[in-house]
Amino acid sequence: MATMNKRKMKVATRFSHSIPKLVCPDGEDGLLISTKYLNRTLKVDESSMTMSVESGVTLRQLISEAAKAGLALPYAPYWWGLTIGGLMSTGAHGSTLWGMGSSVHDYVVQLRIVTPATPQEAYAKVRTLDNSDPNLDAARVSLGVLGVISQVTLRLQPLFKRSITHLAKNDTNLGDQVVSFGKQHEFADLTWFPSQRMVVYRMDDRVSSNMSGNGLNDFPGFRSAPSLVLEILRTAEENQETKGDADGKCTDAKLTISTLKSSAYGLTNDGIAFTHYPVVGYQNRLQASGTCLDSLKDLHITACPWDPRVKGLFFHQTTFSISLSKVKDFIQDLQKLIKLEPKSMCGLELYNGILIRYVKASSAYLGKQEDGLDFDITYYRSKDPLSPRLYGDILEEVEQLAMFKYGGLPHWGKNRNVAFHGAIKKYKNAREFLKVKEMYDPLGLFSSEWTDQVLGLRDGVGIVKEGCALEGLCICSEDVHCAPNKGYVCQPGRIYKDARVCTRLTSSQ
Numbered sequence: 001m002a003t004m005n006k007r008k009m010k011v012a013t014r015f016s017h018s019i020p021k022l023v024c025p026d027g028e029d030g031l032l033i034s035t036k037y038l039n040r041t042l043k044v045d046e047s048s049m050t051m052s053v054e055s056g057v058t059l060r061q062l063i064s065e066a067a068k069a070g071l072a073l074p075y076a077p078y079w080w081g082l083t084i085g086g087l088m089s090t091g092a093h094g095s096t097l098w099g100m101g102s103s104v105h106d107y108v109v110q111l112r113i114v115t116p117a118t119p120q121e122a123y124a125k126v127r128t129l130d131n132s133d134p135n136l137d138a139a140r141v142s143l144g145v146l147g148v149i150s151q152v153t154l155r156l157q158p159l160f161k162r163s164i165t166h167l168a169k170n171d172t173n174l175g176d177q178v179v180s181f182g183k184q185h186e187f188a189d190l191t192w193f194p195s196q197r198m199v200v201y202r203m204d205d206r207v208s209s210n211m212s213g214n215g216l217n218d219f220p221g222f223r224s225a226p227s228l229v230l231e232i233l234r235t236a237e238e239n240q241e242t243k244g245d246a247d248g249k250c251t252d253a254k255l256t257i258s259t260l261k262s263s264a265y266g267l268t269n270d271g272i273a274f275t276h277y278p279v280v281g282y283q284n285r286l287q288a289s290g291t292c293l294d295s296l297k298d299l300h301i302t303a304c305p306w307d308p309r310v311k312g313l314f315f316h317q318t319t320f321s322i323s324l325s326k327v328k329d330f331i332q333d334l335q336k337l338i339k340l341e342p343k344s345m346c347g348l349e350l351y352n353g354i355l356i357r358y359v360k361a362s363s364a365y366l367g368k369q370e371d372g373l374d375f376d377i378t379y380y381r382s383k384d385p386l387s388p389r390l391y392g393d394i395l396e397e398v399e400q401l402a403m404f405k406y407g408g409l410p411h412w413g414k415n416r417n418v419a420f421h422g423a424i425k426k427y428k429n430a431r432e433f434l435k436v437k438e439m440y441d442p443l444g445l446f447s448s449e450w451t452d453q454v455l456g457l458r459d460g461v462g463i464v465k466e467g468c469a470l471e472g473l474c475i476c477s478e479d480v481h482c483a484p485n486k487g488y489v490c491q492p493g494r495i496y497k498d499a500r501v502c503t504r505l506t507s508s509q
């Protein structure tokens with residue numbers, strides 16, 4: 001019906017977790033096609049170790065259904081409230097440099113996608129793509145612009161056990177160690193607390209199923225929190241921002257980090273208590289978590305910390321991958337920047353620091369182009385888009401360093417506009433992707449002005465207006481893009497002189 005009426009469309013999922021405006025259809029009368037009821041497991045084939053699901057199935061369901069059949073998805077995002085359709089469309093991943101890598105879409109062996117079609121075809125075409133079809137590499141990571149993915153078949157592995165130990169170290173040699181660490185441990189990742197000069201190495205490997213242990217992961221950041229506590233924490237953060245209280249943020253960050261450490265980052269040895277490392281357990285109990293999903297029906301007395309229905313976390317996320325060959329220099333540039341402003345990263349440490357994960361090159365046209373490290377940086381966002389943030393200039397410089405000096409690739413489901421500037425030019429098969437888009441949806445019904453800009457079909461991803469750089473809508477080129485009336489003007493970066501950031505003028509400048 002929508003194709004017949006040339007109406008703009010987008011697929012919407014049950015929890016809609018992407019941060020950029022991927023999900024918004026163009027105009028005022030766009031149609032949202034929900035996958036909420038596409039929530040069934042269709043087939044689990046133990047002999048071929050494949051599982052077919054509808055696209056609205058959550059990662060949580062997939063993990064649990066696979067485990068019942070003695071199977072496991074080897075690598076996955078850490079939060080299980082994502083749908084298979086949504087996480088594929090944004091290229092979501094876990095962490096590994098081994099095998100076929102950590103992106104779920106690289107384990108897809110077949111999918112079914114419904115695309116617009118001609119009147120003779122009754123306006124809709126159901127296409128089944130498998131590994132022998134090159135168009136699968138467009139549909140693996142599609143940003144939702146090709147049509148509606150309705151079914152997905154994934155290649156799984158026999159269920160296995162893992163053994164996890166966290167080790168905290170000083171971050172001085174991080175740049176030297178990061179690549180070899182990923183090669184040593186199959187599920188390695190790192191959490192970096194740059195202002196505390198500390199990095200937590202997760203030594204995480206596959207072990208024999210005979211090894212005893214029934215460990216469980218229930219990451220504290222994905223647990224239910226009382227709404228009242230969330231409100232108190234948010235108000236405290238807002239006050240620190242208003243007063244420019246960097247010391248307060250650093251004190252709170254230390255407390256957050258020590259609480260995380262003493263709670264073993266949510267790991268328990270038996271589902272009840274943490275007593276010692278290593279934590280050994282089955283993949284389905286360790287690979288992802290998200291118990292706050294169970295709190296949704298209690299009138300919001302408790303909630304997921306980022307639930308917009310309560311006054312809780314409100315943040316920006318800057319997430320990009322840097323190729324292995326460049327990552328040491330990138331980390332060292334970051335360390336130089338932090339040396340100039342040692343307290344500048346306390347704010348993001350309140351959001352569990354910088355999560356660093358391993359990703360591998362993918363055949364997906366919009367997938368990772370090289371093996372690399374994905375940096376996940378979460379930080380305070382003001383409810384007032386014209387309000388400058390504490391050390392906002394440093395974070396803007398990190399963002400521009402990553403994307404422009406080091407050629408970082410954006411996570412499609414996260415980030416502010418800045419990260420998508422010219423991004424499409426970094427994908428060698430972007431043209432192939434656009435050919436498939438033209439074939440599947442020639443009228444661009446699943447596209448919006450924003451996705452066209454991101455895909456290079458229209459100029460400019462940014463929105464240039466007063467204060468636009470504060471929200472990452474643009475890179476400043478004039479003071480008016482910052483907040484000159486509050487003393488914030490557009491200046492070059494501190495160590496990356498090509499960066500343009502909103503810096504507060506001090507009396508000496």
Ligand SMILES: Cc1cc2nc3c(=O)[nH]c(=O)nc-3n(C[C@H](O)[C@H](O)[C@H](O)COP(=O)(O)OP(=O)(O)OC[C@H]3O[C@@H](n4cnc5c(N)ncnc54)[C@H](O)[C@@H]3O)c2cc1C
Pocket residue numbers: 010011012013014015016017018019022023035055056076077078079081082083084085086087088089090091092093094143144145147148149150411413414
């Ligand atoms: C708490 C939290 C933790 C996260 N953890 C990770 C992580 O560990 N690793 C990681 O890589 N990412 C992570 N993410 C980001 C996440 O991967 C993306 O935001 C995500 O993939 C969105 O999935 P979704 O099901 O919510 O899809 P949505 O955000 O609803 O949709 C994303 C896009 O896909 C399209 N789409 C959805 N379903 C279909 C379909 N069936 N057919 C066609 N198009 C479709 C939508 O139209 C939209 O354009 C996390 C996000 C949050 C909020």
